[in-house]
Amino acid sequence: xxxxxxxxxxxxxxxxxxxxxxxxxxxxxxxxxxxxxxxxxxxxxxxxxxxxxxxxxxxxxxxxxxxxxxxxxxxxxxxxxxxxxxxxxxxxxxxxxxxxxxxxxxxxxxxxxxxxxxxxxxxxxxxxxxxxxxxxxxxxxxxxxxxxxxxxxxxxxxxxxxxxxxxxxxxxxxxxxxxxxxxxxxxxxxxxxxxxxxxxxxxxxxxxxxxxxxxxxxxxxxxxxxxxxxxxxxxxxxxxxxxxxxxxxxxxxxxxxxxxxxxxxxxxxxxxxxxxxxxxx
Amino acid sequence: xxxxxxxxxxxxxxxxxxxxxxxxxxxxxxxxxxxxxxxxxxxxxxxxxxxxxxxxxxxxxxxxxxxxxxxxxxxxxxxxxxxxxxxxxxxxxxxxxxxxxxxxxxxxxxxxxxxxxxxxxxxxxxxxx
Numbered sequence: 001x002x003x004x005x006x007x008x009x010x011x012x013x014x015x016x017x018x019x020x021x022x023x024x025x026x027x028x029x030x031x032x033x034x035x036x037x038x039x040x041x042x043x044x045x046x047x048x049x050x051x052x053x054x055x056x057x058x059x060x061x062x063x064x065x066x067x068x069x070x071x072x073x074x075x076x077x078x079x080x081x082x083x084x085x086x087x088x089x090x091x092x093x094x095x096x097x098x099x100x101x102x103x104x105x106x107x108x109x110x111x112x113x114x115x116x117x118x119x120x121x122x123x124x125x126x127x128x129x130x131x132x133x134x135x136x137x138x139x140x141x142x143x144x145x146x147x148x149x150x151x152x153x154x155x156x157x158x159x160x161x162x163x164x165x166x167x168x169x170x171x172x173x174x175x176x177x178x179x180x181x182x183x184x185x186x187x188x189x190x191x192x193x194x195x196x197x198x199x200x201x202x203x204x205x206x207x208x209x210x211x212x213x214x215x216x217x218x219x220x221x222x223x224x225x226x227x228x229x230x231x232x233x234x235x236x237x238x239x240x241x242x243x244x245x246x247x248x249x250x251x252x253x254x255x256x257x258x259x260x261x262x263x264x265x266x267x268x269x270x271x272x273x274x275x276x277x278x279x280x281x
Numbered sequence: 282x283x284x285x286x287x288x289x290x291x292x293x294x295x296x297x298x299x300x301x302x303x304x305x306x307x308x309x310x311x312x313x314x315x316x317x318x319x320x321x322x323x324x325x326x327x328x329x330x331x332x333x334x335x336x337x338x339x340x341x342x343x344x345x346x347x348x349x350x351x352x353x354x355x356x357x358x359x360x361x362x363x364x365x366x367x368x369x370x371x372x373x374x375x376x377x378x379x380x381x382x383x384x385x386x387x388x389x390x391x392x393x394x395x396x397x398x399x400x401x402x403x404x405x406x407x408x409x410x
Contacts, residue, residue, distance in 0.1 A: 015374070059361050064313045065306055085316050085368040153361055155298040194398075196360035197351065198293030199409075200378040201389065203397025228288045232404050236294050265393040268378055 002177035006047045006184040007251045009244045009274040010130040015267035017089055017129040036261040037133050043258050043275050044134050049184040051097045051144045055243045056126035056188040057152045068154050069116035074147040075101040082122035091128050097144040107173035130188045152240050161223040163242045167249020187247025189240025193269035202235040203270045216257045219248045254279035292409035295354040305357020311335040312362035315369050351381045
């Protein structure tokens, strides 16, 4: 039987990927950030996942405004790395797990989550940056990855409570998969940041600290945050944190905090990294 | 239930909602087209002619030609899309962020290094400077 063995919340700031790709990870600006990610990488090695379900948002690469699925899952064997307007990142292609992906899709839809199905799609920095942060620079990603895209670009994104419930449904579906697989779930994006308008550059440390604590001890409280509260308190793009709640929902009630790291700034963003283990895997 | 638009009270923020989606679609799809290297070349070769391939309003076209990053948001641009013009120009997100809030690049970078823009005084339009 498949089971969820860990959850990772991780910002997906594109500049993190660029710093790695251009060999700048050791410079004074980036070193403190990358040093802070090492324990997460070591933890993930010990967790030994076979598959990751990686929840992120596409940034006008695989998807556009032409069609805007709220929740989309990729079933492909192989996901190429997208050209986001300046050439694709020099990272390995991403191998999927079609059998588990189709199982999840069937179960989620019958469980009332109307997933959009993507048989082919490129993946952008929203997916590859969290992989780079937690796996380092590798020739081949150490596990299979099932992309799960959430719309957070066209308002309104799904609510936090809806994302949390999606996570719970993912857990139920994973546990019904007959093969022995160790599954980790990534919730990506955040933390507080605003990329647009005269208020660009907003960072709210107090909100982020509250959110990190809530992810560990009281996710129910976080599911009550409204979209306007996210945007007012954590910046217009801070609303990406609803995707963290989808990951949290997949871990069950109680979790153990294995690692936490928070840093300001990471480019325009407050970055967070949180590793959680389900208490009842 | 009508969608509440209470986020309109947040200063300096252009939420890409139904209202903006309705007017901004073609502007953003132009930006999306710049993902293709061939299109980036065509745009660089003759910006005005390339823009005429898309049914933009005169204000939208003007905002792109002038690289009025804040103006683009006001005529329906979405930052994840308009940023592709900046990438095409060789600019970074931080360059554009500084221009949107009328701060010199160095000053904006300094603000980020010092912990970013505080939410204090920046939550509601009434209290924003």
